[in-house]
Amino acid sequence: MQAVTCLDASRVRAHCVLSSTCRTASQRGLAAELVEHRLSWGPGAVDTRFSRVRLEHLSFAVLHYGAAVEVQPEPLREFVLVQMPLQGRADIVDGRGHGRGHVGLSPRTAGIVSPNHAVRLRWEAGCEQLLIKIPLASLREVARSALDLPEHVLSTEHFEFAPRLDLESATGWAWSNLVDGLLRSVPLQGASNFHARWRRQLEESAMLFLLTHQPSGLSAFVAEQGGSPAVAAGSASQRADPLARLQAYIAQRLCAPVSLLDLSRAAGIGVRSLHSLCRERLHAPPMTVLRQARLDAVRQQLLRGGQTVTEVAQAHGFEHLGRFSAYYRARFGELPSATAR
Numbered sequence: 001m002q003a004v005t006c007l008d009a010s011r012v013r014a015h016c017v018l019s020s021t022c023r024t025a026s027q028r029g030l031a032a033e034l035v036e037h038r039l040s041w042g043p044g045a046v047d048t049r050f051s052r053v054r055l056e057h058l059s060f061a062v063l064h065y066g067a068a069v070e071v072q073p074e075p076l077r078e079f080v081l082v083q084m085p086l087q088g089r090a091d092i093v094d095g096r097g098h099g100r101g102h103v104g105l106s107p108r109t110a111g112i113v114s115p116n117h118a119v120r121l122r123w124e125a126g127c128e129q130l131l132i133k134i135p136l137a138s139l140r141e142v143a144r145s146a147l148d149l150p151e152h153v154l155s156t157e158h159f160e161f162a163p164r165l166d167l168e169s170a171t172g173w174a175w176s177n178l179v180d181g182l183l184r185s186v187p188l189q190g191a192s193n194f195h196a197r198w199r200r201q202l203e204e205s206a207m208l209f210l211l212t213h214q215p216s217g218l219s220a221f222v223a224e225q226g227g228s229p230a231v232a233a234g235s236a237s238q239r240a241d242p243l244a245r246l247q248a249y250i251a252q253r254l255c256a257p258v259s260l261l262d263l264s265r266a267a268g269i270g271v272r273s274l275h276s277l278c279r280e281r282l283h284a285p286p287m288t289v290l291r292q293a294r295l296d297a298v299r300q301q302l303l304r305g306g307q308t309v310t311e312v313a314q315a316h317g318f319e320h321l322g323r324f325s326a327y328y329r330a331r332f333g334e335l336p337s338a339t340a341r
Helices: 023-033 136-146 170-185 196-213 219-224 229-233 236-240 242-252 260-267 271-281 286-304 309-315 321-332 336-340
Strands: 016-020 037-041 048-054 059-064 069-073 079-087 090-094 103-105 109-113 119-123 128-135 164-166
Touching: 016 023, 023 037, 023 048, 079 090, 079 103, 079 136, 090 109, 103 109, 128 136, 136 196, 136 260, 164 170, 170 196, 196 260, 196 271, 242 260, 242 271, 242 286, 260 271, 260 286, 271 286, 286 309, 286 321, 286 336, 309 321, 309 336, 321 336
Parallel strands: none
Antiparallel strands: 016 048, 037 069, 048 059, 059 128, 069 119, 079 109, 079 128, 090 103, 090 119, 109 164
16 A cells, blocks of 8 residues: 655645635636536535646646535536545545445545546535546547557547546556646746646656556557557567667656656557566666666766756756655665765
């Protein structure tokens, strides 16, 4: 069982769209911002707060009603919605009334609402949730380009995901860390410290992770997916040594934005095969292999001197300095400041 990642949504909260203690104003305002829905109020004081940030593909929102509520939204049409409670509890209930598909949400359990799926949402008083809106068009593009899935399998009904995501599982922990990285890339004031292309890579990685790790109507097609077309057309030596291709690619891009999809393409094999290869031969998942190579490069630069720890870390893609220091100490047994002395 993995420890649950504590998500910091403060950067999203800073982008307030609606704040109200009026039931009518809350419902009208949220209907305009989200989807049409029926809203029934339960116990507790109304204290509606809604904040939202739109990135290139994904949209992040933080919603708090204050009081307990039951929401019956119109079925989603063009997006998938991931719900991650930051505090309190909620439920997703199958809207067809058959008692199936009930998911209890908490900071340890996320929920996924798929397109064209009728649901009822129940929030306890004081519940606050992070809502991640993922457009179907973007998911289709990642499925098409990253997984080489044929067009006929990319119909809306195949994007029905299993509604429960256990954040204490290895998959849930990895998902939470991807979300955490995206939350930290949100600008507070003015321009973000993250390059736009870097953030786009994070968004694509999150969508690819969901497609390859969360059960859905696409799972069978994803499981059948093999290496990329580039591999089939490549030489025998290229096909024989995807690890060498991967490591050469990483060495050339220690200071550039890189996604899991980029690593898969560089190695010339599918994402699942890449994970298996790296765990078998390098005893770490692909993005950890990339991080370790960057930490090694940072150490060499610090030993040469001439730049601050912050400058070197950020040049190699480590924007969160506290986390960078923890990674560095785990790998080298000392803090980066000690190396730089």
